[in-house]
Amino acid sequence: MSKKPKSAGPRGTGSPxxxxxAAEPAELLSFLLAQLNQGRNSVKSLLAHGQVFVDGRAETKYNFMLEPGQTVIIRKExxxxxxxxxxxxxxxxxxHIIVVNKDSGLLSIATDKETELTAYRQLNAHVRAADPKGRIFIVHRLDRDTSGVMMFAKSEAVQQKLQNNWQDIVQERSYVALVEGTVKKSVGTVKSWLKESSTLRMYSSPHPNDGQLAVTHYKLLQAGKQFSLLEVHLETGRKxxxxxxMQDIGHPVVGDKKYGSRAKPIPRLGLHARVLAFEHPVSGKLLRFDTGIPKLFYNPFRGEK
Structure with a gap:
C-alpha cells in the first residue's frame, strides 16, 4: 500500500x-486534491491563478509530474x-516609467472622436492589474502609423519633470525613414517654421519666425534607384x-499620402522611432533603447543592382 504524501504545513490554505x-510520484492536481480540504474547481482555480509553486516556480499544469521530495507551496494571494x-x-x-515599442497602426492616445484601443489604454490596464490605483501619463506621442520607442510616466510629477526638462533629459532621439527618390546628399539639415492649417495639416511657413522652429538632421544609410533609407535626428520635436x-526636400516618407507620397512599396508608413536615450527622471541613470530598423524597410532595395 502506497504511502500518502506528507504535508509540511497545516492542511487547507488558512495561512498565507x-x-x-511530495513523498511519491504523483500528478500535481491529484496531489493537491489529496492534500487540501477543497473541491476540484477550487484547486483548479489555485493553479489557474498562479498560486501553486513547485520548487519555487509557478506551475499551472494539472498533469505536472511531481517527484519524491519536491516542495509544493500554495500561496493565499x-x-x-x-x-x-x-x-x-x-x-x-x-x-516611475514604462518604455515600449509601439507597432505601426496603433494610436498613442485617443482623440475626442476616437475611442478605439490605444497604447495609453492598454498600459493603464497593465499597471492597474498590479495596483488598482496605478495610472500612466503621456510624456510624448508617436503618430498612429509611426512605429517605435515611446516612454510613459507612472505619476504626474514624473510626467511634468520629463516634459519640462525634455531637451536636457533626452540624450538621443533618432528615427529611420524610408523615403521616395534617391537622396544625393549623405548628410543634411532641414530648418523651417512649422504651422498648422485649418485642415490640421502641418506646413513650413515661407516667413522666418512665423510658427514653431523645427530642425531636422538626416544621414543617408542606403540609396536605391527609387527609394532611400535615412537616419533622422530631431533637434526639436514638432508635430x-x-x-x-522630408516633403520639403522632395523626398516624402513612403506611404505618406498626406505629405506628398505617391508610392507605397511597403504596407505601412515608412517611419520608425528607432532610438531613445535619456537620463532616468528619478535615478539619473542613462538608459538607451534601440529598436533596430524594421525588416520591411529593406524590401524596396531587394533586387536592385
Missing part, C-alpha cells in the same frame, strides 16, 4: 502560505493578472516634423 512535500498587449512590447518598466521636412 501552505508548504507541502493570487499572482497579479497579466494583461495581454496588442501592438505593444514593453522594453523597460520600473515604479509631423519629419514628414513635413
Amino acid at each position: 502560505e501552505n508548504r507541502l512535500t 493570487r499572482a497579479p493578472e497579466t494583461v495581454p498587449l496588442a501592438g505593444l512590447a514593453i522594453l523597460h518598466e520600473d515604479e 509631423n516634423q519629419i514628414r513635413v521636412h
Whole structure:
C-alpha cells in the first residue's frame, strides 16, 4: 500500500502560505486534491491563478509530474493578472516609467472622436492589474502609423519633470525613414517654421519666425534607384516634423499620402522611432533603447543592382 504524501504545513490554505512535500510520484492536481480540504474547481482555480509553486516556480499544469521530495507551496494571494498587449512590447518598466515599442497602426492616445484601443489604454490596464490605483501619463506621442520607442510616466510629477526638462533629459532621439527618390546628399539639415492649417495639416511657413522652429538632421544609410533609407535626428520635436521636412526636400516618407507620397512599396508608413536615450527622471541613470530598423524597410532595395 502506497504511502500518502506528507504535508509540511497545516492542511487547507488558512495561512498565507501552505508548504507541502511530495513523498511519491504523483500528478500535481491529484496531489493537491489529496492534500487540501477543497473541491476540484477550487484547486483548479489555485493553479489557474498562479498560486501553486513547485520548487519555487509557478506551475499551472494539472498533469505536472511531481517527484519524491519536491516542495509544493500554495500561496493565499493570487499572482497579479497579466494583461495581454496588442501592438505593444514593453522594453523597460520600473515604479516611475514604462518604455515600449509601439507597432505601426496603433494610436498613442485617443482623440475626442476616437475611442478605439490605444497604447495609453492598454498600459493603464497593465499597471492597474498590479495596483488598482496605478495610472500612466503621456510624456510624448508617436503618430498612429509611426512605429517605435515611446516612454510613459507612472505619476504626474514624473510626467511634468520629463516634459519640462525634455531637451536636457533626452540624450538621443533618432528615427529611420524610408523615403521616395534617391537622396544625393549623405548628410543634411532641414530648418523651417512649422504651422498648422485649418485642415490640421502641418506646413513650413515661407516667413522666418512665423510658427514653431523645427530642425531636422538626416544621414543617408542606403540609396536605391527609387527609394532611400535615412537616419533622422530631431533637434526639436514638432508635430509631423519629419514628414513635413522630408516633403520639403522632395523626398516624402513612403506611404505618406498626406505629405506628398505617391508610392507605397511597403504596407505601412515608412517611419520608425528607432532610438531613445535619456537620463532616468528619478535615478539619473542613462538608459538607451534601440529598436533596430524594421525588416520591411529593406524590401524596396531587394533586387536592385
